Amino acid sequence: MDFSDSRAAFRREVAQWLDRELTDELRDEYARETTFLRVPMAWSPNILEFNRKIGAKGWIGLHWPKQYGGGGRTLGDQLVVVEELAARHAKIINSQSLHATNILLIHGTEEQKMEIIPHVARGEMEVSLGYTEPNAGSDVANIQMRAVEKDDHFVITGEKIFNTMAHWASYHWLLARTDPAAQPKYRGLTMFVVDLKTPGITVRPIKTIDDARTNLVHYDDVRVPKSRMVGAKNRGFYVAMDALGQERLFVFNPRFYRALYDDIVQYIKTAHRNGRALASDPVVRHALAEFDAKIAVSQLLYERVIWLLEQKKPVISEVSMFKMFITEMGQELVRRALDLIGLPGLLRLESKLSVVRGLVAMGQEGTIFHTFAGGASELMRNIIAGRGYGLPEA
Amino acid sequence: MDLNLSESQTILRGAAREFLASECPPSLVRQMETDPKGLPPEVWRRIAQMGWPGIVVPEQYGGHEGSFLDLLVLLDEIGRAALPGPFFSTAVLAGLTILEGGSAEQKLSLLPRLCQGELFASLALSEPGLDFGLDGLTTAAATSGKGYAITGTKVFVPDAHLAEVLLCVARAGRRKDGVGVFLVKTANPGVSLAPLETNLRDKQFEVIFDGVEVGAAEVLGGKSGARAWLGPALGKAMLAKCAEMVGAGRRALELAVEYAKVRVQFGKPIGTLQAVKHHCANLATCIETAELMTYRAGWLVEQGLPWRRDALRAKAWTNEACKRAAALAHQVHGGMGFTREYDLYLYTGRMTAFAQMYGGTRWCLDQLADEMGLVREA
Missing domain, CATH: 1.20.140.10 (Butyryl-CoA Dehydrogenase, subunit A, domain 3)
Structure with missing residues (x-):
């Protein structure tokens, strides 16, 4: 066994660069828009610029082939960048496109790859994920959005919902139904990468309870050239599944929660409530110690997935356990922290009396969607039981 | 990260699993709940033959000089088989304590027999008002003649009925937080045992030390600096x-x-x-x-x-x-x-x-x- 950090040298390099380049103002700005808790209405010019800077450094797509603008290195190295950013409340903001890119690398045409991946690697392009529909959430196979083949193109009609940053993205990563009669239903789906400027596409905002925005994306007889198809016709479900393993490592990161936790501990060490030092309250001490252990658990679950991926072993059960665990822990952390901190924990950053950069307040709503977005906890448990331990299907 | 066991650990795990499956089936575990000793001597003899009691003890003291992870791998298997008996009290509690605190002389006199499976020993730490840790000990070692006199009540002393030697943790020295670990033979006058009935039917004892005399040499690693x-x-x-x-x-x-x-x-x-x-x-x-x-x-x-x-x-x-x-x-x-x-x-x-x-x-x-x-x- 070996629990050492095999990526320590690169981690130091990234940390040093970030400590130099990520100014206090920028760090605050990331925290304000906290991308690991929620997605803001729009990215600020400063954050957009810094994302391009990360890209220019070659740190987006480190694990992709060099011919597409990648770094030709390992997934582990790419995740070092994600982790060190997370430890500073920051993030690669065009992160959805990493999912799309990973699939494009396997199934995309040369033209698709050259058109998209180098821009993603430069940090300047987002690909918004279009899987979910009003009637297809966890049940991806039930997608209704219709793509009808006609001559050299498909005509696509229907509606996608909860497509984060579709208003900023250049492309839509679209899973649509090409065979309405297919049984089982997941065999009738096809993957497309669609230019969001194509006539007939409307992106409408949906305001969310965490003061953020997601989108409804409406297709009205949209002509999409066949060259936009990713992988084979009616194989879209399998194509989508090909990158699900590693994607979850980019969305939730234990180092973000460790950073948030450290901020909470730091605040509690200085705070007084009800006439005594907050940190001397045994209930507070025990709650914080408990989360110290829990975050360490999430870190190990995370590292285990990377290790398995490096061994080219299946990760489906392990990555599901990680996703379930970290999102449930994150929710619990902000809720318990609120109780420990008390009323000041309810104040948003804008308030002159806010504490912990208003993150505990933001987290109350911000963490709610984590346990159902990108694979609901219930689904994760089904996968652990079914794929991990062989329990039978109903 | 690498979660794979080493080759020797894989062998150790396989051998332990195989041995325990055949020699320690659930029926035996159940039977031992009411057995006065807690493990058939024959099973313990074979455990000793495999070198388990001395798994982390250096070779110079008759052990296998395995790593700490080897010990964890073995205990993982022991837990999986619910093996009853004195392995934990003797090899882990007493073994690790002697290894950490004993002088070369004490190690030489105790560990080879412990590794052979001949010496049963246990740790007397918990007290009626203290589960674990070293704060709040009431058992005390007073200077007496050429050695010490130990007085106090210990509880949850595992396998005290088998133990030849107890490592008794007691307050010692002039400093308020001084702690010493004393080697007390259970046969000494003033040591009395009473079984404690647990749900688990493991062999736990109350041990009363009533002015038990121990020699000056019978203290591990200095009389009050054990902390x-x-x-x-x-x-x-x-x-x-x-x-x-x-x-x-x-x-x-x-x-x-x-x-x-x-x-x-x-x-x-x-x-x-x-x-x-x-x-x-x-x-x-x-x-x-x-x-x-x-x-x-x-x-x-x-x-x-x-x-x-x-x-x-x-x-x-x-x-x-x-x-x-x-x-x-x-x-x-x-x-x-x-x-x-x-x-x-x-x-x-x-x-x-x-x-x-x-x-x-x-x-x-x-x-x-x-x-x-x-x-x-x-």
């Missing part, structure tokens, strides 16, 4: 207990999953029901995470890196994970798991009882908070 080295010894014992809990937990998980696959209700296996699936997924998460935390902390010990905080995290987490896992395993089993004929209780009983031993959750979290620099209430 510095006993802490690490107890920390390692804590992790060793974690490994045993993880092994028992693995077995409970396997039993629950197997039962969910074969138990038919409403015309289908209950494992097809999502509610039961989720119990199993939660149970699996408990055990897998406890395992990761335990081995990571063990690896830090092995590497000689700072490990105290991670050991506390590991025990706190393993305690809670195992308690939850035990409850879930029973929920999946329903009435069947509630019977003494069925094996499940052998593992869940250990999972819950061990969660209280060598660092209960409350104690671990308290220590962890200290480590994190959170001030204690005045």
